[in-house]
Amino acid sequence: MARGTAPALQGARRIAELPPYLFAEVDRRIAEKRAQGHDVISLGIGDPDLPTPEHIVRVLEETARQPANHRYPDYYGLRELRVAIADWYRERFGVELDADTEVLPLIGSKEGIAHLATAWVDPGDLVLVPDPGYPVYSIGTMLANGEVYWLPLRAENGWLPDLKAIPADVARRARVLWLGYPNNPTAAVAPIEFFEEVVDFAWEHGILVCHDNAYSEVAYDGYRAPSFLQVDGAREIGIEFHSLSKTYNMTGWRIGMVVGNRTAIEALGRVKTNVDSGIFQAVQYAGIAALRGDQSWLEGRNQHYQRRRDAVLTTLNRIGLAAPTPRASLYVWGPVPRGAKSVDFSLRLLDETAVWITPGVGFGPAGEGYFRISLTTPDDRLKEALARLERFRL
Numbered sequence: 001m002a003r004g005t006a007p008a009l010q011g012a013r014r015i016a017e018l019p020p021y022l023f024a025e026v027d028r029r030i031a032e033k034r035a036q037g038h039d040v041i042s043l044g045i046g047d048p049d050l051p052t053p054e055h056i057v058r059v060l061e062e063t064a065r066q067p068a069n070h071r072y073p074d075y076y077g078l079r080e081l082r083v084a085i086a087d088w089y090r091e092r093f094g095v096e097l098d099a100d101t102e103v104l105p106l107i108g109s110k111e112g113i114a115h116l117a118t119a120w121v122d123p124g125d126l127v128l129v130p131d132p133g134y135p136v137y138s139i140g141t142m143l144a145n146g147e148v149y150w151l152p153l154r155a156e157n158g159w160l161p162d163l164k165a166i167p168a169d170v171a172r173r174a175r176v177l178w179l180g181y182p183n184n185p186t187a188a189v190a191p192i193e194f195f196e197e198v199v200d201f202a203w204e205h206g207i208l209v210c211h212d213n214a215y216s217e218v219a220y221d222g223y224r225a226p227s228f229l230q231v232d233g234a235r236e237i238g239i240e241f242h243s244l245s246k247t248y249n250m251t252g253w254r255i256g257m258v259v260g261n262r263t264a265i266e267a268l269g270r271v272k273t274n275v276d277s278g279i280f281q282a283v284q285y286a287g288i289a290a291l292r293g294d295q296s297w298l299e300g301r302n303q304h305y306q307r308r309r310d311a312v313l314t315t316l317n318r319i320g321l322a323a324p325t326p327r328a329s330l331y332v333w334g335p336v337p338r339g340a341k342s343v344d345f346s347l348r349l350l351d352e353t354a355v356w357i358t359p360g361v362g363f364g365p366a367g368e369g370y371f372r373i374s375l376t377t378p379d380d381r382l383k384e385a386l387a388r389l390e391r392f393r394l
């Protein structure tokens with residue numbers, strides 16, 4: 001068949017309308033710098049460089065050999081995994097969960113965070129999203145044709161959203177409130193009193209609270225992060241996302257969970273049974289080993305991050321870029337020099353030192369004026385990066 005001009009294919013509007021990826025230009029600049037022969041060290045990525053503990057890897061090795069694990073897993077995860085998650089929540093937070101209706105394993109929590117809107121948000125529904133924040137909260141909303149209402153986080157409010165500043169008509173229309181403490185990118189932690197305020201707000205307006213607790217086990221100086229579900233009345237209006245990624249250095253394994261309100265868990269479960277087929281069963285057994293195994297190694301791992309944190313803070317102080325000391329998370333979040341734009345500052349640093357730090361504005365407009373440094377760079381590379389920063393003149 002003779003064909004004329006090829007048709008102009010086009011993706012969905014909802015994809016075209018996603019906000020531009022701010023870091024596309026930045027990635028190009030980093031690649032350019034590398035192509036010029038510079039040894040660029042990125043302090044931008046929040047992905048643990050330290051290995052998954054041996055006792056977890058060993059279970060994967062063993063269970064990967066069993067043919068029973070080569071088949072489709074159960075949609076809702078192995079019951080043993082759900083029970084292990086419920087036991088871990090009881091042990092760690094004193095939160096009681098029903099393993100059959102209040103626990104759902106995820107293929108990494110990002111997957112569940114992104115799918116939540118498909119389960120809960122109709123086109124045009126309003127979703128309250130912190131700015132700055134983890135991008136998946138807003139992108140998931142947009143992919144479901146929901147409408148994002150931004151909640152600016154500010155230093156003077158401890159990087160917590162001001163719920164009283166939300167207009168009454170917005171609160172009335174809102175379907176979901178996203179939160180995450182210990183926070184990415186600001187490294188802020190939330191006092192339990194704030195969660196109590198959130199529960200009151202959600203009860204009043206019938207809003208589903210989605211709390212992202214990815215960093216609860218990465219904490220310093222003895223700090224113990226709470227679960228949102230510890231608050232009385234939380235499970236009636238809320239769910240909590242959690243992940244083995246940051247807790248057990250398992251980002252590549254893709255295993256996480258959501259727990260709490262059973263109506264929301266059921267809705268998300270229904271979406272998932274239609275779009276995925278669960279987590280490789282050997283990874284689920286490894287996850288059980290992680291949750292049930294020795295937790296004392298976490299302390300040493302966190303001390304390792306804490307030494308890096310302190311080294312970063314010392315260097316920042318020496319060059320006049322004082323940042324607050326984070327009590328949890330994998331990040332140092334601090335202000336760029338007065339008057340500078342965060343992207344300009346990061347690019348200048350890249351140009352002059354071949355060290356990359358993330359501009360705060362990449363996490364939302366309210367992140368302008370800040371930078372984020374990740375603590376997941378191997379020690380020798382971090383040391384080299386800090387030596388370069390010490391030679392940097394603001």
Ligand SMILES: *Cc1c(COP(=O)(O)O)cnc(C)c1O
Pocket residue numbers: 046107108109110111134180184212214242243244245246251255256
């Ligand atoms: C890393 C991270 C996650 C977890 O991602 P996984 O998909 O479980 O690997 C979730 N929320 C935030 C804020 C994160 O930084």
